[in-house]
Amino acid sequence: MTDIRRPDHERRHEPPSGPTTTPASEDQAAGNPPGRRGTGRAWTRLALMTLGPVMGALLLSGLLLLALGVDPIAYYGFVLERGLINAYGLQATFTRMGTLLLIAAGLIVAFRAGLWNLGGDGQFLLSAVAVAALAPLLTPHLPIALVLLAGLLAGAAVGAAWSMLPALLKAYQGINEVITTLMTSFLGISLANVLVKLAFHDPATTVPQTRTLAVADRLPRLFGTTVSSGLLLGLGAIIVVHLVMTRTAFGLKLRVVGANPRAAIHAGLPVPMLTVAAFAISAALTGLAGAVEILGVQGNVRADWNPAYSLTVIPLVFLARFNGFAAIGFVFLFSVLSIGGESAARRTGVPNFFTLVVVAILLVMLGIAEYLDKRHRTARR
Amino acid sequence: MNQPRAASPPPPASPLSEPRPVISLDSVTRRFPGALALDRVTFDLWPGEVHVLLGENGAGKSTLVALLSGLHQPDAGSIRVDGRAVRIDTPARALDLGIGTVFQHSMLVPSLSVVDNMALGGAWWARPDRAGLARRMALVGAEIGITIDPAAKVGALSLGERQQVEIVRALLRGSRVILLDEATAMLTPQGAGKLGELVGRLAKRGIAVVFITHKLDEALAIGHRITVLRLGRKVGEIAPDRLASLGPAAATTEIVRLMFGSDDLTAPTAAPRRDRMAPPPLLVIEGLAVDDPVVPLAGIDLAVAPGEIVGIAGMDGNGQKQFAEAVAGQRRLAAGRITLGGTSLERLDVGGRRRQGLRYVTDDRLGEGTIGSFPLSLNLLLKDVGEPPFWQGGLERPEAIAAHARRLVEAYDVRTPGISAPIDTLSGGNVQKALLARELSGAARAVIFAKPTNGLDLQSARAARQHVRETANQGRAVILLSTDLDELLELSDRIAVMSRGRIVGMVANDEAARSRLGALMSGVAA
Numbered sequence: 001m002t003d004i005r006r007p008d009h010e011r012r013h014e015p016p017s018g019p020t021t022t023p024a025s026e027d028q029a030a031g032n033p034p035g036r037r038g039t040g041r042a043w044t045r046l047a048l049m050t051l052g053p054v055m056g057a058l059l060l061s062g063l064l065l066l067a068l069g070v071d072p073i074a075y076y077g078f079v080l081e082r083g084l085i086n087a088y089g090l091q092a093t094f095t096r097m098g099t100l101l102l103i104a105a106g107l108i109v110a111f112r113a114g115l116w117n118l119g120g121d122g123q124f125l126l127s128a129v130a131v132a133a134l135a136p137l138l139t140p141h142l143p144i145a146l147v148l149l150a151g152l153l154a155g156a157a158v159g160a161a162w163s164m165l166p167a168l169l170k171a172y173q174g175i176n177e178v179i180t181t182l183m184t185s186f187l188g189i190s191l192a193n194v195l196v197k198l199a200f201h202d203p204a205t206t207v208p209q210t211r212t213l214a215v216a217d218r219l220p221r222l223f224g225t226t227v228s229s230g231l232l233l234g235l236g237a238i239i240v241v242h243l244v245m246t247r248t249a250f251g252l253k254l255r256v257v258g259a260n261p262r263a264a265i266h267a268g269l270p271v272p273m274l275t276v277a278a279f280a281i282s283a284a285l286t287g288l289a290g291a292v293e294i295l296g297v298q299g300n301v302r303a304d305w306n307p308a309y310s311l312t313v314i315p316l317v318f319l320a321r322f323n324g325f326a327a328i329g330f331v332f333l334f335s336v337l338s339i340g341g342e343s344a345a346r347r348t349g350v351p352n353f354f355t356l357v358v359v360a361i362l363l364v365m366l367g368i369a370e371y372l373d374k375r376h377r378t379a380r381r
Numbered sequence: 382m383n384q385p386r387a388a389s390p391p392p393p394a395s396p397l398s399e400p401r402p403v404i405s406l407d408s409v410t411r412r413f414p415g416a417l418a419l420d421r422v423t424f425d426l427w428p429g430e431v432h433v434l435l436g437e438n439g440a441g442k443s444t445l446v447a448l449l450s451g452l453h454q455p456d457a458g459s460i461r462v463d464g465r466a467v468r469i470d471t472p473a474r475a476l477d478l479g480i481g482t483v484f485q486h487s488m489l490v491p492s493l494s495v496v497d498n499m500a501l502g503g504a505w506w507a508r509p510d511r512a513g514l515a516r517r518m519a520l521v522g523a524e525i526g527i528t529i530d531p532a533a534k535v536g537a538l539s540l541g542e543r544q545q546v547e548i549v550r551a552l553l554r555g556s557r558v559i560l561l562d563e564a565t566a567m568l569t570p571q572g573a574g575k576l577g578e579l580v581g582r583l584a585k586r587g588i589a590v591v592f593i594t595h596k597l598d599e600a601l602a603i604g605h606r607i608t609v610l611r612l613g614r615k616v617g618e619i620a621p622d623r624l625a626s627l628g629p630a631a632a633t634t635e636i637v638r639l640m641f642g643s644d645d646l647t648a649p650t651a652a653p654r655r656d657r658m659a660p661p662p663l664l665v666i667e668g669l670a671v672d673d674p675v676v677p678l679a680g681i682d683l684a685v686a687p688g689e690i691v692g693i694a695g696m697d698g699n700g701q702k703q704f705a706e707a708v709a710g711q712r713r714l715a716a717g718r719i720t721l722g723g724t725s726l727e728r729l730d731v732g733g734r735r736r737q738g739l740r741y742v743t744d745d746r747l748g749e750g751t752i753g754s755f756p757l758s759l760n761l762l763l764k765d766v767g768e769p770p771f772w773q774g775g776l777e778r779p780e781a782i783a784a785h786a787r788r789l790v791e792a793y794d795v796r797t798p799g800i801s802a803p804i805d806t807l808s809g810g811n812v813q814k815a816l817l818a819r820e821l822s823g824a825a826r827a828v829i830f831a832k833p834t835n836g837l838d839l840q841s842a843r844a845a846r847q848h849v850r851e852t853a854n855q856g857r858a859v860i861l862l863s864t865d866l867d868e869l870l871e872l873s874d875r876i877a878v879m880s881r882g883r884i885v886g887m888v889a890n891d892e893a894a895r896s897r898l899g900a901l902m903s904g905v906a907a
Binding site (some may be wrong): 247248249250252253256259260262263265266267268269270 | 710711730731732735743745748749750751752753754755759763764766767772775776777
């Protein structure tokens with residue numbers, strides 16, 4: 001495998017090129033700083049390493065579209081036009097980013113701590129249902145601002161609560177969290193459905209769905225556009241998460257646990273407590289995403305609704321190598337693809353989830369690029 | 382790495398009837414970054430003979446197996462099979478040459494049946510001939526006196542049975558040479574005995590066996606010929622006739638002498654380091670017991686005075702690691718008390734004990750001591766995350782961290798391209814210097830060194846020993862865990878011997894120490 005999982009931060013100090021395994025003493029004896037020539041080559045390499053795979057993924061996806069009998073240029077044209085250029089499309093893109101960024105922030109916390117929290121969808125959906133049930137009940141009694149605040153807090157709390165079973169099992173019994181989070185995710189999705197149909201359904205409609213939050217009572221929109229203020233929450237969350245993980249003692253402790261649990265024990269870190277904390281924060285952010293999606297976009301939860309955002313964001317976070325700022329870029333790119341892809345799908349007859357195909361191909365291409373790069377470097381040595 | 386090897390001379394023109402070794406290594410050298418794993422080792426393996434390789438960890442036994450099984454190539458010297466110089470560059474090539482290896486950890490697929498494991502490696506398009514394989518297995522098994530149910534799931538077999546399966550598999554593939562790498566390390570004494578008998582039967586059938594162990598009694602019970610490795614060098618070989626004539630007791634003495642250095646007891650090897658009046662002990666351990674599935678500890682008492690170095694000798698795996706971890710706070714005590722300068726430590730966690738001045742320099746430098754991908758500067762503070770002045774209100778202060786790192790790099794002479802270089806790019810000796818810097822700086826009062834020179838080149842080892850000595854000279858209490866008797870004799874004031882989780886004896890470091898330790902370690906005096 002390539003070391004695509006290795007967080008970017010941990011190699012930020014590496015010189016951009018040149019053999020890193022040169023015997024230390026030799027390097028010092030020569031007293032050579034990394035040469036200019038090397039820096040130029042490093043930039044070229046970086047450009048090749050990022051642009052190459054993106055171009056390759058677009059090209060391969062284009063070939064797939066051709067095979068489906070769709071004009072790729074027309075498809076990409078619709079995607080760009082509807083996801084980026086058209087004002088409404090761009091606003092929809094930004095709104096979606098808010099939710100996805102919160103999920104990405106949650107995933108970064110867990111992944112950097114070496115915990116594969118794959119249960120985001122259950123955490124997301126349960127929070128969404130809880131918020132959708134709670135907010136319309138509170139609106140008659142509380143000012144809107146307080147309702148929204150209560151909704152956000154409730155969402156975070158429900159998400160965190162749903163992660164506690166896998167968190168405690170991992171922390172104190174060492175049970176693999178990949179399995180437990182996936183299982184609790186399926187349970188959470190089903191439970192959310194049951195709740196919508198049995199407990200929280202809106203008696204005023206025959207459709208199985210919760211009561212709807214009035215548009216006026218939702219999260220404020222930004223600057224007279226349709227962009228939900230969830231975007232600000234998302235951007236704020238991912239930047240804070242990035243800074244906490246890279247600049248604080250707490251973040252470093254989580255990273256130590258993630259990078260080498262035995263070293264964490266040797267250094268005397270409270271590994272079980274940190275594990276539970278990382279799970280709680282990760283799931284709380286995912287739950288917050290559910291709250292933002294309901295309070296800002298959907299207004300209610302229909303039965304059987306499951307956008308599976310968390311599983312979709314996982315590859316994006318990997319592409320960003322758990323770097324918050326890079327994740328903003330990838331989430332933006334994906335939001336354009338997914339909003340634009342929805343309308344492009346309607347017009348060209350390509351299934352909606354073709355955007356996922358593009359992301360998957362991109363992931364494979366980046367893996368290949370990294371592999372080739374590594375081989376190239378070993379060969380030069 | 383792939384430098385062309387020197388052209389090998391033509392095979393000796395010997396008539397086929399004359400017995401000759403199946404495999405011979407001729408001055409084989411293998412280097413690893415910062416270490417010489419094998420240094421001009423010459424080694425012959427004769428058909429029908431059990432050749433025991435003895436040596437401590439890091440002596441080069443595993444490297445020798447890796448060379449023969451095609452996992453590594455020698456940097457210099459040549460390997461001959463049946464008199465022909467060969468290049469064993471892949472495990473498949475080793476199998477073709479008739480060299481089968483049974484590694485310490487089972488290489489079988491636990492979820493498959495025995496016969497399916499045998500069929501692995503066959504042609505992928507062909508349906509495995511299970512019945513035929515089972516027949517041949519039964520045949521081979523009968524010849525060497527073992528029966529294995531071919532339909533049994535490997536996961537349901539005991540470790541000893543799995544090794545039998547691996548041996549049968551090697552024989553089915555036509556191996557004439559079988560390498561057993563620390564095969565008894567995980568077995569019960571009974572299982573080990575059975576394996577010994579099996580090895581004997583293999584040898585009777587003309588198969589050459591390399592048997593690696595660090596248990597002396599096993600070596601004597603099983604081996605026809607014994608070679609002792611030490612720090613990558615072959616320090617002695619006892620041929621079959623000599624082994625037979627020596628008898629167990631004399632052979633033990635001989636081997637201990639080879640493994641742990643000269644028995645020249647008349648020369649003052651290491652006089653007591655210095656005279657002292659007996660000050661009250663600084664670090665006191667009483668009745669320490671630890672539960673452990675492999676080596677439980679019980680009833681360990683140890684008192685170390687300030688400025689004193691107490692060595693703990695013993696073969697590897699007799700509870701030294703468990704002891705160090707229990708004292709450092711990484712393991713729960715089942716019973717016992719630890720006090721440092723009158724303060725009770727046993728209820729404190731790792732951080733609490735560290736703040737009291739207890740330090741532990743681990744021998745697992747890359748596994749638990751450091752985080753390879755993290756920069757040197759952070760690895761130097763791994764045990765102080767969140768502490769001022771490096772973190773203020775939980776926020777990282779990069780200047781303070783960098784200044785601290787530069788100071789320690791300078792003071793401990795860590796050779797590194799920079800303080801932000803990932804620590805896994807440093808050589809082993811420099812990683813050890815970084816660890817020493819982390820553990821010895823600040824208010825250390827008692828320090829546990831676990832095999833401080835293990836795997837280091839000579840120069841780094843000397844530097845590490847110097848640090849151990851200085852630590853004691855600064856009035857700190859020092860516990861030195863080591864398997865290198867020379868090192869213990871050079872540094873310690875008193876030396877305890879640990880065996881099977883207990884301290885079986887304590888010896889003052891005087892002229893007679895070496896022979897008494899040898900006796901204690903080989904179990905003669907126990």
